[in-house]
Amino acid sequence: MNDFKAWSLQIQARTESALDALLPADHISPQKLHEAMRYSVMGGGKRVRALLAHAAAELCGAAPEKTNVAAAAVELIHAYSLVHDDMPCMDDDDLRRGKPSCHKQYDDATALLVGDALQSLAFQLLSQPGICRNASQQLEMVHLLAIASGSRGMAGGQAIDLASVGQALNQSELEYMHIHKTGALIRAAALLGAYCADAPAPEKLKAIDHYAQSIGLAFQVVDDILDAEADTATLGKTAGKDAEANKPTYVTILGLSRARDLARELHENAIEHLAPFGNQAQRLVQLAEFITRRSF
């Protein structure tokens, strides 16, 4: 097992155990809601956003145990968005991470409330005392996550995505959508990790910001490549849904080969910003590799 693989397994395990400790126990009322929240969050996914938070924290000098809660908060926002996206009025997807999606396992009303309550929980966690030494910096973290989640971030990206079905988007319109839909939260994950350090250096914050914007887009390009290539079993969610739903993707706009070139180019852009920090940025560099090389 190489060094990055060992590190990422460790961070994933740390994230699972933080989420397990931070989610309300399912014997606490309302039990069904808490059970469904746990069902939707636990035991799934690569925890890419938590990995990014921890890698950025490492560059800025924050210990992993100081980064747990912020990383968990971002994963909760991501989990809520998946629960709502899978609902019949959105993507209507029955499968998520190889299991029935939340509204299939429970019902639509429960899925709606699970998403709502996971969003609240993210802000509850991120505002609990002691995430940062400095309360003003912690308020900035809350503000950043809220903007990244809202109508000019993730939720707005979803709205643009919905409006794009059946539309002939060009590459820049597609990019605009993804910058909001997935890019905003990926950027927030990295920056929140950095803010877990007591006094993150401004030049590091700036580099992390640039890195995260490139890698966020790369992540989506790779997702589109995977969706076009993979079958349902490998993906753990229903494959080929995008093409079927007549949704524009990087593959439908650019073709598979140019989409791969774009992923490589975004990957190079991302790590370019980290060069001044040498070995301190190794996790972010390795993570960029991990994100963009999933498919080739």
Add this chain to the structure above:
Amino acid sequence: MNDFKAWSLQIQARTESALDALLPADHISPQKLHEAMRYSVMGGGKRVRALLAHAAAELCGAAPEKTNVAAAAVELIHAYSLVHDDMPCMDDDDLRRGKPSCHKQYDDATALLVGDALQSLAFQLLSQPGICRNASQQLEMVHLLAIASGSRGMAGGQAIDLASVGQALNQSELEYMHIHKTGALIRAAALLGAYCADAPAPEKLKAIDHYAQSIGLAFQVVDDILDAEADTATLGKTAGKDAEANKPTYVTILGLSRARDLARELHENAIEHLAPFGNQAQRLVQLAEFITRRSF
């Protein structure tokens, strides 16, 4: 026009103009989402939560202009909950404040995203710099609103409400549901108003907390009385829905006359806690009167 009526009109106007200024303009992308957010928030409702925030702020010595943003944040959480509650998978209500509800005016996917984005916006506003002189106190405000909104507050109350359809609840089970479903956010509204003061006195915070818990319950009892009595035109939403949906209410459990007695009793409990503060608490006292005397 009496003094309270003039005050409440002023606070309502102040709240409308704060919300108008704080919601993203509908010419900003994604336009449809921003338009639907404004449609769901603006120009409707009595703004009871904003009135509570301002009345509590007045008792603690915070000026109205210092309380605007916190009051708006609570109203946004309330508005998001109405949008999601009206959706077909929840209460399936076509009418809200005399207009088509959000999913009828737009569509289910838009209503889902409107609710999601309004929740994010509430936390974005409450974490913006300068709500409080003290950043730690402001973090506590964010934390309080998040808990009140989440699975052990409003969203949890909704889950209990859903589970209660067709069940024979007793009064204490019904109370438990309402303490979560509406009580938590009403309590948060009053406490957030108080926290807008630079250093709210602990005995005032405690009195406001007790007051808000009693008045929150009274509010729900009165709502049940109104729902049982009023017709659709007066209510601005579909009347008699609760009985039709076989939902337990204070009226179905206690009967109309004992429900009215309970509202009076809760009203008396609420204002009892304010006695030590004399005239400083006049708005809270008048508001309690306003909330519980709506129906008789």
